[in-house]
Amino acid sequence: MTNTHIAPRAAAAPVGRLSREAAESLTDQIVRTVAARIDERELRSGSRMPSIRRFADSHGVSPFTVVAAYDKLVARGYLESRRGAGFFIRERAPIVGAVPVPSVPEPAGQSLDVVWLVRNMFRQMPHQQMPGTGVLPGEWLDGDSVANALRSIGRQNASLLLNYGVPQGFLPLRQQLQRKLAELEIGATPEQIVTTAGVTQGLDMVAREFTRPGDTILVDDPAWFLMFGSFAALGARVVGVPRLPDGPDLARLAELAALHKPKLYVINSVLHNPTSTSLSAAKAYQVLRIAAEHDITIVEDDIYCDLHPGSAVQPATRLAALDQLQRVIYLSGFSKTMAANLRVGFIATSPELARRLADRKMLQTLTTSDIGERVVYKILSEGAYRKHAERMRTRLDGLRSRTVRQLERVGLRVDVAPPAGMFVWADAGCDTNVLAERAMGQAHGPGILLAPGSLFSPSQLPSTFMRLNVAAMQDPAIWRFLEKELREKEAGALSKSS
Template sequence: MTSTAKPNNAASASNTEPPRPLLSRETGGSLIAQIVQLVTARIDDKLLRTGARMPSIRQFSDQHKVSRFTVVEAYDRLVAGGLLESRRGSGFYVRDRTPMLAPRAQRTNTARQPVDVVWLVRNMFRQLPPQKMPGVGLLPNEWLDADLVANALRAVSRQNLPLQYGNPQGFLPLRQQLQLKLAELEISATPDQFVTTLGVTQALDLVARHYIQPGDTIFVDDPAWFLMFGSFAMLGAKVVGIPRLPDGPDIAQLAELAALHRPKLFVINSVLHNPTSTSLSAAKAFQVLKIAEQYDFMIVEDDIYCDMHPGTTVQPATRIAALDQLNRVIYLGGFSKTLAANLRVGFIATSPEIAKHLCDRKMLTTLTTTEITERVVYRILSEGHYRKHADRLRNKLDAVRDKTVRQMERIGIKINISTPAGMFVWTDVGCDSNALTERAMEQGYLLAPGSLFSPNQLPSTNMRFNVAAMADPGILPFLEREIGQS
């Protein structure tokens, strides 16, 4: 009988490629990254279960023919990623990932939240596309110079950076650079008159906490930047609005209310006021200073939009600090609007005595600010790149402002005050701007209703628009439709 031929298993096996090693030195990827990927995949595929003990560093090293340093680095990354846990004297174990993969269910509050300051700030951080947030006071990312910041950051990283706390008053070379910057505005200050802060927000908080006791009165522009209202109220202060006119505050109202309330502070945007983009005239600046002297209150001059102003040839702009030279005026500035919001570098310029007190208060709350970011800003300012960058931003704003204003007027939005500079337009939409804001959010647009910009928070038909954030093709048709139906 002829036997049936059987496959030659030996031959077949000899023709089969050997299994690929788990780790490869020829893929281009680091061995550390390969180990992390390998262990992660085995955990995800349930081949390594929660509580399983990993091979020791020596065992893994011998098994896979890699150095023990490589295994240590890989295990450390897995621990940092929440995949493994290290038990002293015992080894490494697969960690329970259930809390991370399945967050505890929370009850959803289905009640409609009111459109207030907290609502607007919370929605600012929802990471909507910038062109869908005309109510936010930031320039679009593509307008800013990421390379300028990145190059400065790389240059700073190559320096011998101190890893201890910095100077409580701020990085000295930056304060010296700020001295030159203010000199261009005809404000004389020495480096010991500056205190760096985490943006103008912290600067305002430090000043208010230094001067205000519960029951004291703070004057603000009306309308004005909304975030400070709640901050001042939390200190127990009474916040009183001074009507803002195209060239500055209503002087008659300021004098009358100062006699009545005897305020401790008057917080004012002198240049490119938020939300109207108007600037203080020289006459109004002088009158404000005289009233402050008469009724003995300090002026806090918030000049965060300083570098968006083109100069006096286009629109008059006077800093009260230039008239007063930091005796009764506390001057605030920063770079979040023009460089990067997350650098959070601001500053206070004031008398040496007040600067010392504010520095002490800063140390008691935050110790110091971050010297690395202050070094980055110093690098940009000192190398001369910032001036050209600010010029480009102003040119971009000029290119979109007139076009945006004409489009708004065409669909029935009234421009309350027309200004030739700045990012904001203060408008009258002819309907309840809170209700319009709610309907806009349903369509994915974030607007800023006028009620938020007054310390009274009363219903308003006014609305602030950021002309740099009106690029979305749907925003104007939406506004036209909604305003036409109101």
């Protein structure tokens, strides 16, 4: 008895008529049609697809078109390629996560903390329900410029895109940043600039360079919440300096500096997060004097730089411009104004420290994304970014005063209405942790993300303040919620007093 090899059954003609007039490419037409017929079980698992040449001849297309279509179908799990035998329809197992899974509610009694806020900032909810977020809506940004830059880079020599970048960052970008810093009256050569994966990585690198477990880092209070946990994870003690409308409380800064001997003081000089206030020139000089007296290195986070109209329009004093990178380390980036997904930031500092930080960066991540840095360079160097930043500032200016008036109408108090930036620091007159929990747990519609003031303080104590993003306050549901909650609070207070 002889063994008989049974060849796999060939698939029926997998594609109907193709159109050369359609907007969809021939390759994508083939992929879409074959995938649909497999999904609908018209083409059976295990069947062999027509050979590339046979498919091309029967449909009047080139073999290259068929190869591209088959390769896409393999990548998407519809076909498998068997060496020497051809392409076969794959047995499609269900993909884990393909079936919608009900969202897991927060555990009962879950307290609001920094992780809670960050987790919810990355939820797939519309930005219209996220007045507590720290970014501008996507449609405010210049997606066309990013897409055009990516296409232009893709047309370059492909080998440029396959290797690591250089440790200090893409040189043409650092040269462009030198010119940008010069406009802010900060002198820095390309050798003094190190690119980072956003300001977040920059702060982490500097903290690791300067501190050891048990050391103290001073921060403004309130301030950007994410660094509190990051510094604490390094074993550092994080101590808050009260922030006033024109900068830190100088008496308290001097007292804490003498008491704790801190290694670093992290500050937003311009468009402070969360209040959007800026450091006065008089206080800037005093901050530098206190830092010199107590040998403190200042880390100036200027991530909102391009949302400020410039010192010719509004006062803006940067410590790095006064100090010229002797005691001040300057950080900035483009996640707020260009694209968060590019994760391109930078550090400007002394040449010696720049070399050390570049070495530290190599030990942490080797290099940052050369592609992202090329995209940012192309956008900056072609000149359109200035107009884009001006459009964003104008749009924010059109919303800010109107939003502040509306906040006051529904019962919040804004002690200092900022002249620029995206944030308003508002007093709700009640524990904003409770308000944030109620906003997120609404019975009707998606949750509303608020950013309670407690999360912006190293102490994490209850606060009546919260940060609101004026660009994300346009959904009427937010105003209905705030008005209802604050009026109920007021009514409850009146009934108690009577």
